[in-house]
Structures are given as C-alpha cells and as structure tokens.
Amino acid sequence: MMLIVVLSLQLTISHASSLSQDRKSQTKEISKSNVLILMFDDMRFDTFSYRGGPVHTPNIDSLASQGVRFDNAMTTTGLCSPSRAAMFTGRWGHKTGMDDNVGLYHSKVDELDLSEGGLIKRASDKGYLVGYIGKWHLGPQGTALRGAELTWGKPEHIGKRHQRQWTPYEKVGKINSYKQGKRDNLGEKHEYYETLAGTYDDTHTAHTVEEGKKMLRRAATDKRSFFGVISFEQPHPPYRVPEPYASMFDPQKVKLPNNHVIKRVNKPMSQDTAWWPWHDVSHMTEDDWRKSRTYYYGAIAMIDHAVGEILQTAKKVGLYDNLSIILVGDQGSMLGEHNLYDKGPYAYDELMRMPLIIRHPNITPKVIKRQVSMLDIAPTIAQWMALPADGDIDGHSLVPLMKRGDSAEQGKPDTAMYAYEWYNGSWFGIRAIRTPEMKFVWNPGDSRDELYDLQKDPYEIDNVINNEKYQNRRHQMIELLRQELARVADPSLEKFEHHAKLYKN
Template sequence: MLKINDITNASSAGAFVVKKGFGAILAVTCLLGAACSSQSVEEGGLQPVALKEAATSASTQNVADKPNVLVLMFDDMRFDTFSYRGGPVPTPNIDALAAQSTRFDMAMTTTGLCSPSRAAFFTGRWGHRTGLDDNVALWHSRQTGLKDEEGGIIKRASDAGYYVGYVGKWHLGPNGMAKRGAEFVDTYKKELEEHERQGAPYGRMAQTKRYLAGERDENGEKNQYYLTLKGDYDDTQAAQKVRAGQEMIKSAAKEDRPFFGVISFSQPHPPYRVPEPYASMFPVDEIDEPANYMAKRVNKPLSQEIPWWPWHEVSHMTDNDWRESRAHYYGAIAMLDRAVGEIIQTAKDEGMWDDLHIVFIGDQGSMIGEHGLYDKSAYAYDELMRIPLLVRDPDVEPRVVNRIVSLMDVPVTMAEWMDLKPDGAVDGDSLTPLMLKGDSAITDAEDDALYAYEWYNGAWFGLRAIRTQDYKYVWNPGDERDELYDLKNDPGEIVNQIDNPDYKAKLLSLRKRLELRLVEVEDSSVTRLQRLIELNS
C-alpha cells in the first residue's frame, strides 16, 4: 500500500499545492520555488505529504535498454528571464542545461491555465477530447479532475515496465499519479483527497479590500503579489521538492528497470515569495519595465477589464509595487536555478547523467504588469502563451530551434523515446526531426501553434488563437471583438489591428489557418468559426 507521511520540517509547513524523472529524459515544468503562504486559497493552503511505496516486481523483460526520463516542470515560468536568453537573471545551471539541449526558443503552451495545460502535457490531447478544459477544484469551476481512463504518459510508462515517480504539483484530481502507476509519490495532502467543494478565494478578497483601502502587509509588502519569506533557501517548499526529487532519483538508481520521473515545482507561480538573498537580489530601482508595461487596453475584449480572481484587481498597485513583484519573480528564477543545479548534480552522483534525456518546460507564463494585467486569465498574450522548453537527448547535438512548437509536442516525443504504446488520439508532433535537422525540418506552412482557452474557473470564453512567426489572431466567440497583432511591428501586442482594412487579407488568411488546425484536432468549435469566415469573406 501507499504510505502517507506528513512532512513536518519547516520547509514544508508553508508549502502550497499547485492547482493544477529520469535517467535519459528530464522534463521541467515551472514548479520550483519558494514556500507559499498556508493561507493561500488558489494554491490550496495545504500541507504536503509524502507517498512512498517499494518498487514492485514488475517484469523487466525487453525494457532494460530503454532510456531513463525525468520531467522538470515549473509553474507559471516565463520564457524571457534566463541569462541564456539574454534575460536579467543569472541562471548558470539552466544555461548549462541549455548548452547541452535543443533549445526551442519559440515554444507555446496549449492553454494559459494550470490544469488544462498539464492535462494536455500528460495526455497529449486537447481539452475537448479529455474533458479537462478548466482549473480543477477552484471557485465555480465544474471540474474535479482528469478522468481516470485518461491514463496518459504516466500510465503508458508504467505499463511499459518503467519505474515511475512523481514529485510536486499535479492539480489534475485526487491521487491521480498513483492511480496511473506512479510508485514513488511525494505531493501535498490536498492532491490526494476528494474535493467536497471547490475552493473559493475569500481570503484573497479580504486582502484585496485591504489593499484598496491603502493598507499593506508586514514590512510594507503586498503578499498577494510579493513577499520576503523568513528563513533561507533550505526552508522553502522548492528545496523540499528538491530533496524529494533527489530521493526519487536515488531510488530509481537502485532499480533494474528504466525510470520515468516528474519533479513539478510550484514556483514561480504568483504570489512571488522568496527568502533572502533572493528577495533583494535585484534592486527595485534597477528593474526595467517592458515596453507594454501598463499599456492602455484599447479595442481589447471586455473580459480583460474584469478581475476574475481577487488579485486581478490591481488599481491599488504602485509602480514600486510592480517593480517589487518583478524583482521577487526574478529572485524566484534565481532560486530555481539553484534547485535545477542540485537535481542535476544528484543525477551525476548517482551515475544517471550521461544518458539522461531532459525536458525542461513551463506550463505557461504569467503577467507582471504587461497591459496592466497580473497572473493569468483568458487571453493569449505572449507573456502567458510562450514557455521555456529545453530538450536534452545525449545522442543529439545541441542546437537552437526557432520554429514554433507546442507543449503538445513534448509527450509525443517522450513516448517515442520510451517506445510507449498509444492510448488514444495524438494531437502533437514529434520534436525529433527539429532536434536532428533544425529549422529546416518543417515548412513555413507548418510554422504555427494552436492555443485554446475554453474556461477560466467556471467562466466560459471559448477562445482559440493561432500564432505564427509574424502574426497572432485571437478568436473570441464570447465577445464581439477579436484580436489581430502584427508581431513584427508590434511585439508587445499593444495595437489590435482587427478593424484595420489594411490587414483584411491577413485576417482572412489567419482565420482559415486557424480553421485548418481546428479541423486537424477535431475541435467542434470549428463550425462556429466557419460561419464567421463565411459571413466575413
């Protein structure tokens, strides 16, 4: 039986559950980071527990030569902060990984929301197929979890004889990792329990009202946005997940089976909370805000004016508050870089590094004042849509790929590595051709990514978007107003060209391109888009 143990050390006491491994393949999704307040509603305010079970006597026949795979996943990690990308945060460990990997510098998520993007990652299918197209167990969402029959890559790896481990955030329903065959599980108590009711943000609302009244938290901070934690790195939730991940890797090293593991960090998801020295590592007066910082939202969908979560109400935020939030986010990235270095060192110490395949990935990005927005909601701005993606295959020469790829392509690639049997529809494409041949492996006509935002915590939007190298079209069927951005001339997506007659031909072209992608993945919303195209042709 799985054994549940409460973790009582200081690093775990304040850890939150994110709503939402391996010898030869490592996948990283934005989850490494500092401990979060136990009062957090969105993240659950939950105490972590460890689930550990001795390895079973599963047959190892015909699996000994399969690669080990580790997924490192981070929560709400943006694409633009690392030093290997020319960003403001020194990230030597992530940079070193990037130097040994295929860098997918134009990777896109499927949905800018935790549960749907994770469901896509672990199943390789869009939400209209799996039914998981909203956050799980939050506020008025109708979702309680990913259906058990959606076994996904975890179950497929287990069925193929892999020793499977999972550490950290899941946010796809109670005990879903163990149900799918994970033998080593270290997660949070709430991730194991059936959800009697959806969590509502009463505490967040109370905090927002205090900020609107001019009040602040201890040390003049706003803890819904940024907080300097007490203690140091070793006291954080991120460090606890590193320790659990190290234990998982050591356990896997003793196995005579191949290993598939996930270490899923709950950082740098807002609020941005880090201890010293990370909290003051980036002086506020030296923070450069982007060109679209607090850009006026002109001719944008009405939904962008509505706070769908209490901390989306940002009228109380000063320029200094925004800079502090960004500085603490940068601190979280620096702290996660340390975490990545410690995990990699353990893999080396255990003799698993040389043939380790690694996928380093964020589930989606986050807004820190761009367009005057915070966190995430139903929009498709690049700060939310673009994600970091590094893929290390020791048998493939490192390179930089600038073609557009999707988070949906990663499970296809990992299944190819591990020679896993299919378990249903496949909505992504293997990244292997791009890893072997670079940008020339695909044609310009294929150089785009589909994005969907069906629901946000119980509110329907039905948004679909197509992103090419130079343009982005956002279809908003729940609004009278779509969006069209000329990314070459307006990378900050400030000016919506949807009504500009000079872009009429481009708009029609992009709508038809979106139609093609929706047909390919059998998305029934395409019939509504086709009516729109017919009426406007």
C-alpha cells in the first residue's frame, strides 16, 4: 500500500568542491544524513513510464534517471502493516510480532509493540528532528510514542490506543446491490472506482503534500539532522480520483495482461474466498474491470504530480542538491489478474513486487537486476544516518550494490523470500522463495503448493508443482527456501522440513 521516497541531505565536513570528487570516486562513506521518506500505498512496480508502463510519470522518471534502479525489488508481505513494520525495523514479522494488519476486521493485534522502535525511535534517540506526516497503520500514536515531534494525519496519529476494530458491515450491502445490478453515481462502482468531486487541490493527497511542505520548510531551518516521513494513502483501492485523472485513460484502449480474469486452475482454495466484501467480483463486467484499471492509472498520474510538488519544495528550500532519494512501494495490488482484486493470501508477482529507486548524489545511476527486499531499506538508511543497532537485522545494506552494481553480490544466491502468515485473523503460514527463473510457494494450510516457471510463464498461470519435468527445479527451490528459513530463524522451519520430505518420496 505504499510508495516510499527517501530524501537524504548529506552533511559532510569537506568543502562543497570536494563533493564533486566524491561523485566521481564514490569512495567516501556517508557521515550523516537528513532523510525524508515519501510513502505511497499499494503501488505496483509496472505502471511507470520509466518501466515502459502506460502512465506518463515524469517526476518519478526523473528520479529513475538520476538514481540506482532496483528493478527486481520484493516486499516481504502483500499487506500494509507487516510490510511497513518490516521496512522500519528490517526484521520479519515472527520477530516483531507484526504479521497481520492492525485495527481491522479480525486483526489479532492492534499496534506494533513499542519495544520495536525501528528507524523512528533510533533517529530520535540519535538527536534527529523526526517528523511523520500521513498514514502509519502500525497503531494509533505510534509515531509520537517513538519520538516523532512533527505529526499530522488521520486518527491513527491522534486517536486512542487499543480501540475496537473496524468491521465492514456497510460494505456487505453495497456489494450485494452491485450483484443486483445497481450502481453508484455516474454509473460507477465506488467500491472499485469513483470520480471524486472537486479538483486535485480538494483531495487528501493534496492536503498531505501541503503538510509535507511545512515539514520540509521546518527541516531546512532546524539545526538538527532530520528524519521525516510523508505517507500517502493513494493509490490504495478503491481507486478514487478527481478530474482530469478520472478520464485520463480510455477504458476501451487499455491493454489487459494474459492472466486477466483468467480461471484459476490447480491453485490453493484460499484464493477462492472473499476475505473482504469487495473481494466478491462476480458482478464485475469487462467494462468495470477496465475502468478500475484506468482509475488506478489516473491515481498513479496524480501521485507523480504529488512527488513533483514535494521535490520542487525540497529544491526551493535548499535541500535537494545533496539529497539521497529512495523511492519504493510497500507492495502491489491485483487489478483483475487471476480474477483477483485488492490483495490477499497469495504470492503473485503483481502483489509481491514493488518499485524501488535510490538516488544518491555521490553514486552513478545504474540498473540493478538482482532481487532485493523490503527488509534491506532499514539497514541502508541506518548506515547513512549512522544509527546505533537495535537488535538483529534480517535485511542487508544496499550501499555495495549501489556503488558496484550487480557484481557486488556475484556468487551469492539471487533469492527473495515472501511471507503471508495471517490475513484478517486467518492463518495461512505462506512462505515463498523467488529466483529470477522460478518461484516456489509453500502453503502449509492447504494440501497444494505452487511452483512457477517465471521464464516460460511470467503470468504464473500454470502451477507445475506436480510436473515431473520440474522435479529437480522443485528440489532446488525447496532447499533455497529451507536455507532462508534457517537464516532468519523462522519458527516454521521444522514444519517445512517435514512437509518437504513428501516431495522426496
């Protein structure tokens, strides 16, 4: 549900003229940083024009051209709270206790334990000016309790802790009305797509931008180093945007992927369950799906505008020239692929992959093909900000890859692990391991696992788990997952090893 941009202002002892030499040599380490994170919610990896996507995104493209592109970045969990906790702490949910959404229907926890201070607490303890604007989704008051001085947002900042869960009673009736042929204003389905009244300036996105600008202006005048977050709720479904974004793309001309509304065959039963009322898409027509997709594209265009405003302000207040910028999404979202909408307990690339760009003024732009993880962001930022350790870290710093390219990890396995432990109080225990060629998904709550040949079947349509031609590849992927579970001390390792034995018989 998020896109993150981290803007880092380098404070070095050397004269400004030496910065030019640093850009060329790339040998000097960062001594201290001012950092701003821009987050966007449920941002797919494949929509931007710099990736050949359908949406013209000049501001995000500009960052891509100036920075290091990680074109195979993976989230930890296709779910807001767990992915955010992993990003801020660098640890898996079995260590932080955050492996489900908080504050929602059937959530088993309602906040990230305060013992998990993460980057916010570490920066505050280090003496940074810390600010957090917008969506947090890890428990009310969680940012202020970790030391954020500048906060703004919905009740998750100012609301009471340990409140009752939100339950979507009203959504049930709305979906039932769609199944009866009814529609909302303008013939739309507002649980999927909606044309908002007013203009961009009336949106919550614009209000978040304005509060973010205030924080940047404050950071530019404060003598302390700065760590801040501006967290947007877009483009999380339903896709709701004002004009001109609502009609920016023609639904009849939009290109649909090969796995669009395809019938699921040989897949886990959990994919057939509507975990939220709006997951029942039996009423969706082809036109509805096309409009949902184009409204999502409109939301991306609006987000690009917001990024431009923030970066322009950073330039205006004198922060931009020496900024390091990390742009990342917390996870993707389903737009009808496999006949799925929003997100759920599965590991498809549309949900698992995320955009990631890091622009650093002293590092030459390049494209990294190796897979990297959401877990790698915290150790990267901590290195820049010289933050003290706060426990074991499952990720690793991306600075070597940024400096030397893919060769920095030559000889190491090119893998990324993904998990879906809980979803709205229901247990799944899913673990997936991905290489550039294959993906193996262990579904311990089901009798059916998944194996995909990503080179022959990039849309993950054909589950070849029982195909004897893939026996050796299956064993290889199982071993890679076992090694990663062991490395991060995943408590599911023992159960996995027992299940894996079944494939040897």
